[in-house]
Amino acid sequence: MGRFFKTLLPKTLLGRLILGTGVGWSVLVIAILWVSLRGGSGLAEEINRAHLDYEASLIARDIQQSISLRLDTLGTIASSQAGALQGDVPLVEDSYEDVQARLSDHTALLELFDSAFVVDAEGDVMGFTPSLPGAVGLNVADREYFRFIKEVGRPFVGRPIISKLHDSRSLVVIGVPLTDAQGRFTGMLGGVVNLRDGRFFLDLRSLRIGKEGYAVLMTSDGTVLSHPDSSLIMQHIPSTLESPVLEQALDGWQGTGTGHLINGEPALMSYHQVWEPDWVVGVFLPQSQTRQPIIDYVRRQWWVAVVVVLSMLPLLWWLLHLGLSPLRRLARQIALVGQGKISRISLDTSLEELRRIAQTFNDVEHARGQERTERQRRQAYLDAVLSSSPLPMFLADLDGRISYVNPALEVLTGLSASAFQRREWLRRLHPDDRPVLFALWRHAVNGDHELHRQMRFACGERGMMWLELYTSQVMNDGQPQGVVGFVKDITHLREQQKRQLWEAEHDPLSGLLNRRGFERRLEETFHVFRERGENASLILFDLDSFKPINDDGGHALGDKMLCAIARCLEGCVRRDDHLARLGGDEFAILLPGCGNAQAVRITEEVRHAVGALSVTHNGKHYCVTASLGVSCLAADDSEAQAMVKRADAASYEAKAQGKNRMVADARCE
Numbered sequence: 001m002g003r004f005f006k007t008l009l010p011k012t013l014l015g016r017l018i019l020g021t022g023v024g025w026s027v028l029v030i031a032i033l034w035v036s037l038r039g040g041s042g043l044a045e046e047i048n049r050a051h052l053d054y055e056a057s058l059i060a061r062d063i064q065q066s067i068s069l070r071l072d073t074l075g076t077i078a079s080s081q082a083g084a085l086q087g088d089v090p091l092v093e094d095s096y097e098d099v100q101a102r103l104s105d106h107t108a109l110l111e112l113f114d115s116a117f118v119v120d121a122e123g124d125v126m127g128f129t130p131s132l133p134g135a136v137g138l139n140v141a142d143r144e145y146f147r148f149i150k151e152v153g154r155p156f157v158g159r160p161i162i163s164k165l166h167d168s169r170s171l172v173v174i175g176v177p178l179t180d181a182q183g184r185f186t187g188m189l190g191g192v193v194n195l196r197d198g199r200f201f202l203d204l205r206s207l208r209i210g211k212e213g214y215a216v217l218m219t220s221d222g223t224v225l226s227h228p229d230s231s232l233i234m235q236h237i238p239s240t241l242e243s244p245v246l247e248q249a250l251d252g253w254q255g256t257g258t259g260h261l262i263n264g265e266p267a268l269m270s271y272h273q274v275w276e277p278d279w280v281v282g283v284f285l286p287q288s289q290t291r292q293p294i295i296d297y298v299r300r301q302w303w304v305a306v307v308v309v310l311s312m313l314p315l316l317w318w319l320l321h322l323g324l325s326p327l328r329r330l331a332r333q334i335a336l337v338g339q340g341k342i343s344r345i346s347l348d349t350s351l352e353e354l355r356r357i358a359q360t361f362n363d364v365e366h367a368r369g370q371e372r373t374e375r376q377r378r379q380a381y382l383d384a385v386l387s388s389s390p391l392p393m394f395l396a397d398l399d400g401r402i403s404y405v406n407p408a409l410e411v412l413t414g415l416s417a418s419a420f421q422r423r424e425w426l427r428r429l430h431p432d433d434r435p436v437l438f439a440l441w442r443h444a445v446n447g448d449h450e451l452h453r454q455m456r457f458a459c460g461e462r463g464m465m466w467l468e469l470y471t472s473q474v475m476n477d478g479q480p481q482g483v484v485g486f487v488k489d490i491t492h493l494r495e496q497q498k499r500q501l502w503e504a505e506h507d508p509l510s511g512l513l514n515r516r517g518f519e520r521r522l523e524e525t526f527h528v529f530r531e532r533g534e535n536a537s538l539i540l541f542d543l544d545s546f547k548p549i550n551d552d553g554g555h556a557l558g559d560k561m562l563c564a565i566a567r568c569l570e571g572c573v574r575r576d577d578h579l580a581r582l583g584g585d586e587f588a589i590l591l592p593g594c595g596n597a598q599a600v601r602i603t604e605e606v607r608h609a610v611g612a613l614s615v616t617h618n619g620k621h622y623c624v625t626a627s628l629g630v631s632c633l634a635a636d637d638s639e640a641q642a643m644v645k646r647a648d649a650a651s652y653e654a655k656a657q658g659k660n661r662m663v664a665d666a667r668c669e
C-alpha cells in the first residue's frame with residue numbers, strides 16, 4: 001500500500017511542496033468546517049427541540065379548542081332546542097320522520113361534524129343527517145359513548161370505533177345527553193367525526209414540519225387516530241415507533257425527546273396531551289433534517305474554500321519555483337560531476353544549507369575517488385591472481401548468477417565466460433543432477449553452509465565428465481556478499497572407483513558375480529520378499545566330470561570350460577537374473593520374481609545347455625554335466641540362507657541320484 005501511494009506522489013520537490021501545502025490548507029479548512037458542523041448541529045438540535053415542543057403544544061391546543069367548540073355546540077342545541085328536536089311529546093312517542101326532519105334543520109352541525117344523529121333513551125337512532133340508509137332505527141345501546149352519557153349524564157368524546165353500518169367507517173362519536181323538563185334522560189344528541197375522510201383530521205394529516213416532519217394523533221391506549229400513512233389509522237402504534245419517550249407520553253407526560261421513526265430512522269419527537277378526549281399529539285422530525293441547514297451551510301463554505309485554495313496554488317507555485325532555483329543549479333552541477341566534466345561543485349548562493357550540502361558533496365566525492373582508485377587496484381590484483389590460478393574457479397551471486405570464470409574453468413568445460421553469464425552451463429548439467437544441485441545451493445546460501453557436490457557435466461568434445469564442486473560464501477561485515485566456487489575433474493577417479501567396485505563383486509575369470517556379490521544380491525532379494533511378498537528362486541549346481549579336464553589339459557583348459565559355461569548361462573536366464581561363480585566349479589543362479597514352475601523350466605534349460613558344451617585338447621573332446629538343485633523362498637524363512645541350504649541339499653541329492661539331473665526342493669514341487 002505504501003508503495004502504491006509513493007507512485008502517486010509528484011516526482012519533483014516543487015510538486016511535493018505544492019502538494020503538501022495544498023493538503024495542509026485542505027486539512028485546516030476541513031477541520032474548521034468540521035468544528036462548525038459539530039457545533040452547529042448541537043445548536044440546531046436545541047432550536048428544533050424548542051420548535052417541535054411549540055408545534056406540538058399548538059396542535060394540542062387547537063384540537064382541544066375544536067373538541068370544546070363541538071361539545072359546546074352540541075350542548076347549546078341540546079338545551080335550547082330540545083323541544084324542537086323532540087316535539088311537545090316525549091321523543092319515544094315521536095315519529096322517525098319528524099325527528100329526521102327537525103334534525104336536518106340544524107345545518108350548523110354539518111359544519112362541525114361529518115354527520116349528526118339523535119338517539120332515544122333505549123338507544124334507537126331516531127334521526128341521522130345527512131341521511132344514510134340503515135342509520136335510522138339502528139340500536140347503539142351497546143356502544144360505550146351511549147352507556148356513558150346515559151349513566152353519567154355528561155358530554156362524552158368516545159373512543160375510535162367501527163361503524164355498524166354497511167360502510168364500516170372508522171369514526172369518533174362526540175355526544176351530549178338529552179333530558180326532559182324534569183331532568184330525566186330521554187336520549188342523546190351526537191356528532192360523528194370520520195377518522196379517514198372527515199374534515200376534523202384532514203388538516204392534521206396534511207400538516208408537515210419542514211420537509212419530512214409530520215404530526216400524529218393517538219389515544220392514550222396507543223390507537224392511531226391520525227397519521228400521514230392512512231393504513232395505520234385504527235391500528236396500534238407500530239413496534240418500531242415504540243420508545244421510552246412514547247411510553248411516558250401515553251402515561252400523561254409532555255415534552256421532547258429522541259427515538260426512531262417507523263422506518264428505524266433516528267428522530268426528534270415532542271408529545272403534548274389533549275386532556276378532555278384523553279388523546280396524545282406527537283410531532284416527529286428526522287434528525288437528518290435537523291442537521292440539513294448546517295450541512296447545506298458547510299457545503300456552501302466548502303466550495304468557497306476550494307475556490308480560495310485553487311486560486312492560491314499558482315501564487316504558491318511561483319514563489320516555490322523562485323525559492324528552489326539554487327537547488328536546481330546544485331542538481332545540474334552534481335550531474336556534471338557525475339559525467340566527469342567538472343571535478344567539484346562551485347555554488348554561488350546565499351543559502352547556508354545549500355553551501356553546506358555542496359561542501360559535503362565535494363568531500364564525499366573526493367573520498368569516493370580515492371576509494372575507487374584503491375578498489376580498481378585491488379580488483380586488478382585479484383583478476384590477475386584468479387586468471388593465473390590453475391584451479392578452475394568462478395564467482396557468483398547468492399541467486400546463482402555467475403559473474404566471473406577464470407581461464408582454467410573455460411578450458412575444462414569448453415564454455416566461455418559470456419556463455420556462463422548467459423546461463424548456458426545449465427543445459428550442460430546432467431538432468432538428474434539439476435534439482436539436487438539447486439536444492440543444495442539454496443540450503444547452503446540460506447544456512448551459510450559450504451557446498452560440496454559431485455555432478456555430471458557435458459564438457460564439449462570430451463563428453464560427459466564427473467566434476468566435483470566446492471563453494472564457500474564471501475562475507476563482508478558478517479553479511480554474505482556472494483559465492484566463490486572451485487571445480488575439479490574427478491572423471492578418472494570415478495571410473496577407478498567404479499572399476500574397483502566391479503572387481504570386488506565379480507569373478508575375474510568368468511565375469512560372473514563372486515560369492516560376495518552374490519550374497520549382497522541374495523540379501524536384497526530376501527528384503528524385497530519380506531517387504532512386498534515378491535517370490536524368488538535359486539539354482540545351485542556344480543559340474544560332473546570336471547576333474548579330468550584339469551588333470552589332462554591343465555588349469556588353462558579348465559578355465560576355458562568355465563568361461564564357456566558362463567557364456568552359456570547368460571543365454572539361458574533373464575536380464576534381471578543374477579549369475580554367480582561361487583568358487584571352483586560351483587555356480588549359482590538367483591531368479592528374483594520367478595515362480596516355481598518357471599524356475600524348474602530354466603533349470604532344465606541350463607542342464608541341457610551345460611551338457612551340450614565341450615572343449616578340445618590334443619584332439620580329444622571333453623564334456624561335463626551338471627547336478628542341479630532348485631529351491632525357493634518360503635513364508636517361514638527367517639533368513640535368505642535357508643533357501644541356499646535347501647538348494648544345496650537338492651544339488652547333492654541330484655549328484656547322489658546319478659548326476660546330470662535336476663532335483664527340486666519339496667517346497668517348489
